[in-house]
Amino acid sequence: MLAPKSPCKTAPTENPSDFDLVNVRHAVFQAEQGLREQGVPIGAALVRKDGVVIGVGRNRRVQKNSAILHGETDCLNNIGRLPASVYKDCTMYTTLSPCSMCSGTMVLFGIKRCVIGENETFLGGESILRDHGIEVVNLNLDSCKKLMSEFIERYPEVWNEDIGEEDK
Amino acid sequence: MLAPKSPCKTAPTENPSDFDLVNVRHAVFQAEQGLREQGVPIGAALVRKDGVVIGVGRNRRVQKNSAILHGETDCLNNIGRLPASVYKDCTMYTTLSPCSMCSGTMVLFGIKRCVIGENETFLGGESILRDHGIEVVNLNLDSCKKLMSEFIERYPEVWNEDIGEEDK
Numbered sequence: 658m659l660a661p662k663s664p665c666k667t668a669p670t671e672n673p674s675d676f677d678l679v680n681v682r683h684a685v686f687q688a689e690q691g692l693r694e695q696g697v698p699i700g701a702a703l704v705r706k707d708g709v710v711i712g713v714g715r716n717r718r719v720q721k722n723s724a725i726l727h728g729e730t731d732c733l734n735n736i737g738r739l740p741a742s743v744y745k746d747c748t749m750y751t752t753l754s755p756c757s758m759c760s761g762t763m764v765l766f767g768i769k770r771c772v773i774g775e776n777e778t779f780l781g782g783e784s785i786l787r788d789h790g791i792e793v794v795n796l797n798l799d800s801c802k803k804l805m806s807e808f809i810e811r812y813p814e815v816w817n818e819d820i821g822e823e824d825k
Numbered sequence: 826m827l828a829p830k831s832p833c834k835t836a837p838t839e840n841p842s843d844f845d846l847v848n849v850r851h852a853v854f855q856a857e858q859g860l861r862e863q864g865v866p867i868g869a870a871l872v873r874k875d876g877v878v879i880g881v882g883r884n885r886r887v888q889k890n891s892a893i894l895h896g897e898t899d900c901l902n903n904i905g906r907l908p909a910s911v912y913k914d915c916t917m918y919t920t921l922s923p924c925s926m927c928s929g930t931m932v933l934f935g936i937k938r939c940v941i942g943e944n945e946t947f948l949g950g951e952s953i954l955r956d957h958g959i960e961v962v963n964l965n966l967d968s969c970k971k972l973m974s975e976f977i978e979r980y981p982e983v984w985n986e987d988i989g990e991e992d993k
Binding site for chain 2: 718722723724725726730733734736737738739740741742744756757758759760761762764765766767782785789817818820821822823
């Protein structure tokens with residue numbers, strides 16, 4: 658019997674900051690761009706605490722035939738190499754609860770905050786984030802839920818492949 | 826105070842199988858190839874339980890200016906897209922204890938076994954693997970320790986960048 662995958666779900670954050678509500682829009686744009694490319698509509702943005710956008714990315718499983726380019730990993734890959742100190746001052750914005758790969762990636766890079774659009778359509782590795790002292794903020798955005806739920810309904814096989822699940 | 830990064834170190838496995846000792850050599854070759862390219866010498870191979878090598882990869886931080894192409898993620902990226910069922914019958918061989926990004930990646934893909942060359946020069950996310958029911962085998966190979974210790978001594982700044990640590 659395997660341990661459950663990341664059971665710890667972050668409740669919607671009450672009174673999120675304007676800073677977070679503004680910056681998550683960079684990630685939402687990436688998700689929408691992914692959908693235009695017929696890809697999995699999940700976007701991410703790494704934003705420094707002074708508001709500078711260090712990089713953006715989106716899930717490109719379909720576009721690049723890649724098994725590892727999720728929103729967050731694509732974002733970090735697009736950015737390229739950076740000294741460790743830069744990540745520590747950044748927040749990762751992502752439209753969806755980050756999977757265990759992306760959660761482990763944030764732990765590795767020493768990112769201290771993760772702001773998610775929602776975790777209703779999928780619950781990822783939030784417990785991995787929290788276990789390693791990363792703050793998780795859940796904006797619980799209807800726009801993000803709509804993007805994902807429509808995609809999952811339309812392309813269930815692509816979605817199952819993306820999260821390592823076998824087709825029903 | 827952050828939780829410690831993955832404190833759970835796997836003891837050397839007594840009497841490892843011939844299957845594992847043979848298959849880790851695919852990963853060691855990749856690490857050696859990385860060193861020839863002046864990259865971080867960590868290699869990986871995904872091997873099906875019948876011994877078929879599904880793919881190989883190596884850390885390509887230096888070669889590709891990539892922050893996310895570690896041995897295991899490069900291996901999975903090289904393979905491309907696969908149905909979830911394939912990964913479940915595979916072992917990930919890696920020359921070094923997998924970092925939290927690569928550990929989370931194995932959880933996502935549903936890989937059931939991870940065989941590591943060593944965990945003395947670096948201790949990664951073995952506790953993430955174990956917490957999610959993944960078997961960890963530590964071959965404790967001198968050849969792998971030599972590759973890493975020589976590299977770390979020669980290029981400490983590249984190594985610190987790779988594991989998200991600030992330079993001393």
